[in-house]
Amino acid sequence: MLQLIDEVFATRQDPDQLQVTRQQIEKLNNIHPAALTELADENGPVIWVLMIPTTSAIMNAFIHKEISEKELLDKTKPGHSYDCIYLCSVTTLPEYRGKGKTRDLCLKAIASIVNNHPIKTLFVWPFTKEGDRLAISLARSCKLALLKRK
Numbered sequence: 001m002l003q004l005i006d007e008v009f010a011t012r013q014d015p016d017q018l019q020v021t022r023q024q025i026e027k028l029n030n031i032h033p034a035a036l037t038e039l040a041d042e043n044g045p046v047i048w049v050l051m052i053p054t055t056s057a058i059m060n061a062f063i064h065k066e067i068s069e070k071e072l073l074d075k076t077k078p079g080h081s082y083d084c085i086y087l088c089s090v091t092t093l094p095e096y097r098g099k100g101k102t103r104d105l106c107l108k109a110i111a112s113i114v115n116n117h118p119i120k121t122l123f124v125w126p127f128t129k130e131g132d133r134l135a136i137s138l139a140r141s142c143k144l145a146l147l148k149r150k
Contacts, residue, residue, distance in 0.1 A: 018089075028052070034110075034113050036048075051109055051110070053117055058076055059121065061075075062125075069125070084119060114142070119144065121145045122142065122147075123149070
């Protein structure tokens with residue numbers, strides 16, 4: 001899974017992208033338990049979803065390239081009220097693609113976050129056409145505005 005994430009996002013080569021560490025996982029869990037969600041089989045994770053609930057001010061700074069992805073997480077503080085969700089990373093092993101499981105897992109995570117926060121917007125920095133299509137589908141299904149970083 002980590003190799004696949006590296007291939008798609010090239011995170012090891014881009015210092016502005018988020019590289020998930022144990023410390024960041026702890027922070028994500030404190031922000032919201034559904035921020036980091038996975039579906040696993042007997043061999044480990046097969047779908048991995050990272051969503052960061054945050055504020056509109058942080059979202060706008062990110063969308064307008066005033067802050068990096070790392071700074072987005074740094075500036076998002078646990079315990080605040082969030083009004084948007086950053087669809088940060090969705091990775092699905094090839095044999096699990098095209099079955100609706102990724103979309104379902106994302107919808108469950110969004111529903112969990114919406115349960116606790118007045119979410120109005122989903123935002124994304126799409127790296128693949130599949131990621132872009134997923135974001136559009138999720139925003140429509142959840143009746144959220146969709147913003148994209150170019």
